[in-house]
Amino acid sequence: MGELFAQFDVWSAFGQTLYLAFFSAIGALIIGTILAIMRVGPVGIFNKAGAAYVNLVRNTPLTLIITFCLIALHYQLKIYLAPEDSPTSIVDNGVRWAIVGLTVYHAAFVCEALRSGINTVPTGQAEAARSIGLTFTQSLREVVLPQAFRGAIAPMASVLIALIKNTTVAYAIGVAETAAFMRDGLEFRPDLSFLIFVLVAGFFVLLTMPLGIALTHLSQRLAVKR
Amino acid sequence: MSSSVLFDAPGPRGQRRNQIIAVIGGVLLLALAVLVIRALYNNGEFTSAKWSPFGQWSTWRFYLLLGIWNTIKAAVAAVALAMAFGFVFGVGRLSQNRAIRWISGAIVEFCRAVPVLIMMIFFFGIYAYNGVFPAAWNPFAAVVTALTLYNGAVIAELVRSGVFGLPKGQAEAGLSIGLTPSQTLVQIQLPQAITAMLPALVSQLVVILKDTALGTIITYPELLQQAQNLASARSNVIPALLVAAALFIGINYLLTLLAGRLEARINRRGHTAGAAIGRAPTVPGAPIDQGAAAAMTPHEARDAAAKAGPQDRV
Numbered sequence: 270m271g272e273l274f275a276q277f278d279v280w281s282a283f284g285q286t287l288y289l290a291f292f293s294a295i296g297a298l299i300i301g302t303i304l305a306i307m308r309v310g311p312v313g314i315f316n317k318a319g320a321a322y323v324n325l326v327r328n329t330p331l332t333l334i335i336t337f338c339l340i341a342l343h344y345q346l347k348i349y350l351a352p353e354d355s356p357t358s359i360v361d362n363g364v365r366w367a368i369v370g371l372t373v374y375h376a377a378f379v380c381e382a383l384r385s386g387i388n389t390v391p392t393g394q395a396e397a398a399r400s401i402g403l404t405f406t407q408s409l410r411e412v413v414l415p416q417a418f419r420g421a422i423a424p425m426a427s428v429l430i431a432l433i434k435n436t437t438v439a440y441a442i443g444v445a446e447t448a449a450f451m452r453d454g455l456e457f458r459p460d461l462s463f464l465i466f467v468l469v470a471g472f473f474v475l476l477t478m479p480l481g482i483a484l485t486h487l488s489q490r491l492a493v494k495r
Numbered sequence: 496m497s498s499s500v501l502f503d504a505p506g507p508r509g510q511r512r513n514q515i516i517a518v519i520g521g522v523l524l525l526a527l528a529v530l531v532i533r534a535l536y537n538n539g540e541f542t543s544a545k546w547s548p549f550g551q552w553s554t555w556r557f558y559l560l561l562g563i564w565n566t567i568k569a570a571v572a573a574v575a576l577a578m579a580f581g582f583v584f585g586v587g588r589l590s591q592n593r594a595i596r597w598i599s600g601a602i603v604e605f606c607r608a609v610p611v612l613i614m615m616i617f618f619f620g621i622y623a624y625n626g627v628f629p630a631a632w633n634p635f636a637a638v639v640t641a642l643t644l645y646n647g648a649v650i651a652e653l654v655r656s657g658v659f660g661l662p663k664g665q666a667e668a669g670l671s672i673g674l675t676p677s678q679t680l681v682q683i684q685l686p687q688a689i690t691a692m693l694p695a696l697v698s699q700l701v702v703i704l705k706d707t708a709l710g711t712i713i714t715y716p717e718l719l720q721q722a723q724n725l726a727s728a729r730s731n732v733i734p735a736l737l738v739a740a741a742l743f744i745g746i747n748y749l750l751t752l753l754a755g756r757l758e759a760r761i762n763r764r765g766h767t768a769g770a771a772i773g774r775a776p777t778v779p780g781a782p783i784d785q786g787a788a789a790a791m792t793p794h795e796a797r798d799a800a801a802k803a804g805p806q807d808r809v
Binding site: 309311312313314315318324325328329330331332333336337340341344345346387388390391392394395399405409413434435437438440441447448451452455456459462465466469470473474477478 | 500501502503505509513516517520521524534535538540604605608609610611612613616617619620621624701705706707708709711712719723726732733736739740743744747748751
């Protein structure tokens with residue numbers, strides 16, 4: 270085990286995975302929320318645009334999206350996300366385009382998770398709120414949204430966990446995260462294959478299992494009794 | 496419609512406001528489209544040199560159709576094996592024997608928690624190092640193994656939630672006519688559970704098909720890899736990737752349509768006591784909500800499944 274840590278920069282690989290997951294989660298949350306607002310809003314053209322985005326992105330492989338980001342948008346269309354003249358330009362652009370790809374892909378799923386949260390609220394709740402005289406804003410703030418957020422916890426948890434696992438796809442454009450360590454490790458130390466696998470799999474199990482259990486517990490505790 | 500929860504039907508003033516927002520939004524979306532098309536045009540992406548390869552049979556024969564064939568080959572092999580894996584461990588988790596239940600549970604949860612790509616790279620390395628298969632088979636074997644383990648674990652959860660979703664009376668009836676618990680499972684519960692989970696199985700196909708694209712990382716010549724090969728042969732990166740994306744979206748859209756049809760048909764026929772299962776719990780470590788499933792009438796369960804949506808799998 271110590272050998273492994275001496276030969277490869279395991280910590281920075283794990284760190285890179287966490288970095289990718291953190292920033293893409295924030296990005297996906299922001300864009301996914303905007304998409305969800307577009308899809309549930311009263312304006313037809315935004316409904317359609319949101320639905321088109323979700324259906325196109327959801328049916329495209331993440332590997333293709335991330336590859337497209339780097340080799341089409343960056344190499345072909347010359348869009349730079351990090352200054353061209355900086356010494357770490359290549360690495361920075363790779364990482365940032367990977368975050369863009371992960372964000373674009375998972376935003377579609379965040380949107381659907383939020384929408385399914387809103388769908389758990391029965392129409393009668395909003396009708397009751399209106400009939401006791403609450404205004405539109407009041408009924409959203411006091412009645413509908415609190416229930417919708419609770420209903421969205423479980424689906425959002427599965428999106429977040431999938432996102433953490435999907436950061437490995439950034440290896441497709443050469444980002445030095447956990448999958449890259451795995452590949453290098455297997456190539457240069459095939460004698461330690463199983464140890465490397467246990468280490469990497471353990472990292473992901475440790476990352477996703479407690480999160481899954483905690484968020485499921487939370488969603489059950491906060492579940493609206495109906 | 497979801498919007499009915501949030502909004503009243505708009506009055507005259509609301510309608511006018513919505514129309515104004517729609518016009519502004521339309522202009523913004525149009526401006527965005529123009530911006531993208533102009534960027535592509537300025538980069539010379541609409542020249543006939545970049546698109547004419549798609550009119551040639553050789554492009555399709557040696558690149559794209561070959562890629563689709565390899566993608567489908569890996570997906571079909573993975574589906575078949577994943578079903579076998581899923582049924583073995585799904586039934587294992589329902590076993591009377593505590594040890595079998597525990598081991599099946601541990602294996603299923605582990606396979607769901609580890610990223611598919613990590614398993615793919617691992618098996619690629621293992622197969623290559625130990626010479627398990629002829630060298631040319633390694634990428635295919637690694638893709639199929641990884642997809643089998645992950646999707647098999649998901650199917651195992653579908654089997655389990657399918658059986659839990661059945662009304663209690665089904666198992667009780669089986670036991671009361673003198674069947675053993677395992678006979679009840681095999682002859683009464685599983686056939687109904689399988690019918691109920693069929694739509695979810697078909698939409699899991701979309702996930703498998705998308706994940707075959709990971710094979711490009713370990714040099715499996717599936718559609719994405721073939722599109723990249725085409726791109727370097729004809730130096731038309733953007734058109735090649737766009738066509739590959741369109742092909743993926745088209746195939747997956749057909750599968751989604753099929754899943755919807757199947758679900759409508761099962762719900763209409765109503766022969767099965769269980770409702771169509773919308774989704775398995777996608778969170779590793781999440782227990783299946785048995786209490787809620789048991790408390791629902793089949794009708795409610797069907798509604799809940801319809802609301803959950805057949806494919807919010809990432």
